[in-house]
Amino acid sequence: MNVKHFVEDKLLVIEITEDLDHHATEKIRRRADYEIQRFMPKRVIFDFNRVVFMDSAGVGLIIGRYKTACCYGGTLEMVNVSPKLKRIFEMAGLLKIIPIVDSYKEVV
Amino acid sequence: MSSIKNEMKLEFLSKSSNESFARIAVAAFASQLDPTIEEIADIKTAVSEAVTNSIIHGYSDTDGIVKVIARLTDDEIEIEISDTGIGIENIEEAKAPLFTTKSNLERSGMGFTIMENFMDNLKVESISGLGTKITMKKKIKSHERINSKYIEIK
């Protein structure tokens, strides 16, 4: 997991670099919450560019971080979501509350 | 199911670090049927769901044995994943999308829905207090494709 913080834009980008299963999400959850609560960014973007594998644990991870950010009025978005991942997020009805954006650079 | 061409069995301790081991092992075994990348990805995800369920629900993070059996026929893989954990009281309820008994652990209740969607067939057998067995089947379609290509060339 890598974190990029754009202070002026109040934007935090969390790049996931590991397989998103139950085992991996335990650690990612703790680190992501720490970073989100530390910076309290207006926008949190999860970058899935490097995610090769994801199961339902990924859905739980994103919903959980959505709740973390919601606490102080922050929002969550996702970028670089492959069709494989999108299918799972869609099945869970997640895209209704957490949108997929084309690129975070564009929208900064 | 037509005659079994190959079979493998795995048994491992209910450690979360074995989740990736299990799905990679089954995927490697399945590769004998020459599946597409998508088919392999579907199998990996479904195995990961069932194995994770045994670890976090079946054994609730205590030590137990998770058993995985995979069988290949000419064009199909059958995967059995079982535990001797707490079992499921109401299978129909458990299979419903978004149903989870562990929302405190950030589970989304999508495991069975994913298994059902990614595989062709899902069977759940469980006895409360004794354990759970999941049986999943998937036709490997690339096999058909190769056969028909062969006929065309002939």
Ligand SMILES: Nc1ncnc2c1ncn2[C@@H]1O[C@H](COP(=O)(O)OP(=O)(O)OP(=O)(O)O)[C@@H](O)[C@H]1O
């Ligand atoms: N092997 C098992 N042993 C005991 N209970 C199980 C087992 N597998 C599933 N369950 C029960 O069925 C419910 C639904 O399982 P499912 O995989 O669909 O969702 P989940 O595991 O709760 O969440 P997710 O898979 O999205 O992380 C679980 O919450 C649990 O109560």
Ligand SMILES: [Mg+2]
């Ligand atoms: Mg599950």
